[in-house]
Amino acid sequence: MARPAPKIRFLYTGIRVRDLDRSVRFYKAMGMRELFRGKMDHGGEYVHLAFPGSYVRLELNYYPKGNKFYEAWGPGSEFDHLGFRVDDPDRWLAKLKRAGATEAIAAWSETGSRIGYVNDPDGVTLEVFGPDPAATKPKRRRRAPA
């Protein structure tokens, strides 16, 4: 039996970017794929991205200077960060830095997890967390004698 469609879905988070191409490159380097893009009537542009196999999207919004939604870019306090669960935090953090992210809080280990924060090219903070390889390394089982 087909499951009924959910009545409400937390579908995406929209952030503002100052250079659409730069941000698309960055989030693609993270593994996201572009789903679609478009222009708003008032001249703004948007791009939706998602990881393959997931419906959850990141929306990049760009408002050119002179646009009614344009404002000088500045951090505020209603937004905190985006959270990404990964298989190998240190490898992902290095990958993001190569793609243009800057370190916000150096990675640390805590109760079996490894956690680090970087900022995307606009300064949007990304938390990258997952299992701490040092804590979860499985003990190799000794092979039973033949």
Added chain:
Amino acid sequence: MARPAPKIRFLYTGIRVRDLDRSVRFYKAMGMRELFRGKMDHGGEYVHLAFPGSYVRLELNYYPKGNKFYEAWGPGSEFDHLGFRVDDPDRWLAKLKRAGATEAIAAWSETGSRIGYVNDPDGVTLEVFGPDPAATKPKRRRRAPA
């Protein structure tokens, strides 16, 4: 065959709130359920919420005055809005207003969709969109004569 776990997941979006109870009440009225909550070492508090059946979370972060992450609350421009796809936008917008949201942009119809924006109790903007009932009402098929 079991599918391998995704290597990276866009798991949650964290927003900052000034009154944790008020925000939890608001997002629960929206249909989310509290998954867990905790205290950070430095005194901040967080709550994770999600709609039933979805892994995507909203994180509410609260930093008390005096906390090292505390700052006077103010909107910025790195964050734009959260997007929620719903079955009946007008009904959901009314429900959110009853729960404490304020109108940001009145709902309008556009190419078969109905879209509206409200602000949550802290001023975080929520887009609510879905099919426009006026545009999508299916035509009743005439029954073929017996």
